[in-house]
Amino acid sequence: MNSSERENIKAAYKATFTKKIEEVSGNCLADASLLKQYQALAEMVMESITSQWAKTNTLYNKNESKQVYFFSIEFLIGRLMKSYLSNLGVEELVQECSAEMGLDYEAILAQESDPGLGNGGLGRLMACYLDSSSAMGMPAHGNGIRYKYGLFEQRIINGEQIEVADNWLKNGYPFEIRNPDKSVIIKYYGQIHSENINGNLTFVHENYEAIMAVPYDIPIKGYRNETVNSLRLWSAEPLEAFDLPSFNQGHFLNAVRHKSEAEAISQILYPNDNGFDGKLLRLKQEYFFVCAGIKRIIVDFKRSNNNSMDGFSDKICIHINDTHPALCGPELMRVLMDEEGLGWEESWKITVAAMSFTNHTVLPEALEKWPVDMMKDLLPRIYMIIEEINRRFLLDLDNEFPHDLDRNHSLSIIRDNYVHMASLAIVSSHSINGVATLHSKILREETFNGFYQVFPKRFYSVTNGVSPRRFLMNSNPELKTLINDSIGPDWDHNLFDLKKLLNYINDPVFYQKFDAVKLSNKVRLANYMARYNNVTVDPNSIFDIQVKRIHEYKRQLLNALHVLYLYNRLKENPNLEMAPRTFIFAGKAAPGYYYAKEVIKLITAIAELVNNDPSLHDKLKVVFLANFNVSLAEIIYPAANISEQISTAGKEASGTGNMKFMMNGAITLGTMDGANIEILDAVGPSNIVSFGLSADEVHHYQKYGGYRSIDIFEQDPRIQQVLHQLIDGTLGYGLSFQAIYDSLLLYNDGYFVLKDFNAYADAQNQVDHLFRNPTIWTKMSISNVANSGIFSSDRSIADYQREIWKII
Incomplete structure (x- = not known):
């Protein structure tokens, strides 16, 4: 565009921004706080994106596109304003106009809180995958939990980690849209009884505790294209927020007890699960977003498919990110059988064809398992379905490998009075993948070797990746400029x-x-x-x-x-x-x-x-x-x-x-x-x-022994000096790191x-x-x-x- 056209665009932007400031703050631009400037810009961004969002959804329905739904306990999306501006292609315009209006662009961006929706690589990977899917025009969406306080805000006080609540929503979040009309009822506890209705065995859930799952949708804007996918986050709310009769009787705490218990489900990421109550809350969380997400996927699919479930697995992929959403399998089975009236075999065929599973760990403590009694009590119908999945799976194993009964039992989803979630995810999915070449090899040859022998064609390897838009173009603009000046700008669509x-x-x-x-x-x-x-x-x-x-x-x-x-x-x-x-x-x-x-x-x-x-x-x-x-x-x-x-x-x-x-x-x-x-x-x-050490050497030591850390200690004066400093006061008066010292020597440096x-x-x-x-x-x-x-x-x-x- 010529200079005159650009000046007209800038003038239009300044006028719109000034008007938006008045709308969100009731003040003129000169009196608007940085927070109000940020909120005004956020509203302008959302107005630009939401029309593309609606068009994207319409296009997907019109084309009957196959859609992927990432189910993940974490989505570490980071601040979105800069990404939105970059993806819309207007960041340079906004920077220039802000400077000309006497505004501090970087200070405006800094008003945005980091959404407390994840902890580390697991959640950041999902955010990168959502970013790439939109950038590539691919229909892929996220499904998770809208944590009110995230994990925690870490402070270091007197050298120690102190956890305080991460109140990232204190000023609201302008990039989400609440959709209460799409809420889902989640049922916990209660009893299951069966009835024969029209010749079909039907299961009825009674005396349950109901929680409302309310969706908040965040647009995931593609880079310099018209695609806008969705991240749907579920918030837990009570059906009745306030018990007026209890309050009037003077039972003030009882009047809000149910509200507090319901909202606890979506309060924080990873509640401490060292005790029973923490474990129970974690299991509630995992079923909460699985149940809500599956329900809405099916409702939306039927609406665009003449109220039929025909072709569901041809059009829907439910991709579970690690074991936290492993209940997707039995929950989809429950809906297909109990609500859609399908038989077991047909439901199971649909479920396996629709489900895919990415495993992210080989650490035993990270392979989730839940006590049978807890699962049976909290999720009675789901546990019944898991039992039946396991019964049929073991029957198939015994038929296929009749002389290997002990090995077959070791693959049981339910064993040692626990429900093993990785096993459930593998049996319920048509695809299982590791996230690096070595990791996938370890899964096949060690961690899930028994399952690999049963389902060799289900195992894949897909090495992780990161968003170049977030972690190079946006976070390192000087390097981006140098690269553009050297090789041209086309690399932004092809990092190779x-x-x-x-x-x-x-x-x-x-x-x-x-x-x-x-x-x-x-x-x-x-x-x-x-x-x-x-x-x-x-x-x-x-x-x-x-x-x-x-x-x-x-x-x-x-x-x-x-x-x-x-x-x-x-x-x-x-x-x-x-x-x-x-x-x-x-x-x-x-x-x-x-x-x-x-x-x-x-x-x-x-x-x-x-x-x-x-x-x-x-x-x-x-x-x-x-x-x-x-x-x-x-x-x-x-x-x-x-x-x-x-x-x-x-x-x-x-x-x-x-x-x-x-x-x-x-x-x-x-x-x-x-x-x-x-x-x-x-x-x-x-x-x-x-x-x-190589992975093979580590595996050999762990399997066969032969490593004695005390031998290393005794032979290396450098290590002797360093370890003695952990406990001799070198690091401060009264400071001793005996637990670390003991882990290295007394417990043989695991x-x-x-x-x-x-x-x-x-x-x-x-x-x-x-x-x-x-x-x-x-x-x-x-x-x-x-x-x-x-x-x-x-x-x-x-x-x-x-x-x-x-x-x-």
Whole structure:
């Protein structure tokens, strides 16, 4: 467009925005708060999107498109305003107009809260998949829970994690639409009796407790196209919010008791399930959004299919993300039989054809199971159906493998007085996939080997991916500009085009520009740490970063022990030749996970020791960033030099943080675990630093023994010194990390921290030497960006479409 046309567009925008400010605030623009400016802009965005949303839904119905529904306990979508503006193609316009109107664009965006709808990679993956599906014009939607307070807001007080409520909805959420007319009744408890109606055995649920599931829909706008898919989140509400007779009788608490009990279902993500009540609430949550989602899918399908269930599995794919939504299978069976009048065989055929399952873990504690008595009591009809699914499955096993009865029993969905959800998901689905090559291999050969022998054609592998729009284009705009200037803008629709950057792999001018972008991003993160952590760091130091959920298998402990070892080296030799290093940690520990909280406490204690020692001359700094979320991640990933991916080999399913770091030019320092293996394949061994035991070696030790951590301890003076410092007062008066010390020595180091310590220290030394050669380091960093196309979530969605969903 010419300059005159652009000026007309800008004038129209300014007039509309000014009018919208008056509507939302009752004030003129000059008197409107930042919050009101944000709300006005949000309303304008929604007005632009909702018409496309309606057209998309109409088009899907007209074309009778096959649609995918992601069922997930988490959807970590992050702030949406910037993504909406970018996807609509108006971000530059809004930035220019804001500046000309004297408004602070970045401050307006900062008014948006991060939605508290997830915790880590599981939920962020779903958000990336929704983003990619819309960007590719593919009909895929989300189905989850609208948590009022999310997981929790993490604060670090006196070095310890403190959890407070994350009231992300305190100012409302402008990007959701409440649809009470699409509410669903959820039934808990009660009794089931059967009746013979017109010659059909019919099951009737009586004396149940009813909860209302109310949907809130969020539009998922495609990148520079007309597609808008939906994320539907369910909120739990009572049928009757207030018991007036009880109140009038003076029973004030009883008057609101049912309201509180109902709303508890959608209050927080992952209630502490160490006790019975927590487990019960978790199970209520899982059935809540499954039941509501399945019901609305069927209602909508029948409305557009002449009130018939014919062809349901040809047009609907119910994709369950890990085991939390595993009740989708029996719930779909319940609706098909009890409400639609279909027989078992026909219902089962539809269910298996419609269901697909992504598994995200090999850790036994993460493979959910529920006590039979709890399931039977809370969900009596669902338990009956699970029993029948299991009975028929075991009968088939005994017929097919008649001489392997013990093995057959080990595959039972119900065993040892528990309902095993992964087993239920596998039996109920036509497709089961792992999320990285190694992970899928472990599922086939170890974790689910028995099921693989029964259903070999059901198992697939689809490596995870991340949204390049969120984690490169939007969060690293300077790098985006440099890439556009170098290879043109078309890569934004095909990330494999980043390989064209290899044409600049030996270009000193490009190196200089690339390094300037990285330094700018490091300065931004350094300013953040100065503001929120009161720690001054050198942006020219190595930014060595590990950000992820705090868990033993992810081995933040290995990283922390190495920092302590490096501190000891500097104390022994203040003139040690090394590049200054800033170690950055972030991540939340589950509220009931004592050991993980001790690791956070250890990291903060090491930070206190290191950062306040003037003899180090700022060669070493340690920072723990509180309350890791998507918005903080968008500052962290572009600034990283080193991406710490150091999980015990064979324990990480895939990882997605490793991909986000790589996409922004960080060098992976990691074990050959999860998608690190595919990163190695993509960039080549000269552009990654790997170390440690292999998954096969870990498996061998765990199966056959032969590892004694005390032997490592006794043979390595460095480890002796570091471990003694955990308990001798080095880390602060009265501070002792005896539980960590005991886990490593008394309990034989279950995650092989000490076994891998020497190899990790050598790898870190290699990193130091590489970084001190700027030409080599920059070449490695550019190579990582250039080869990151395979880790786009667009590629992942294309793989799912080709292998599993087969949308026409």
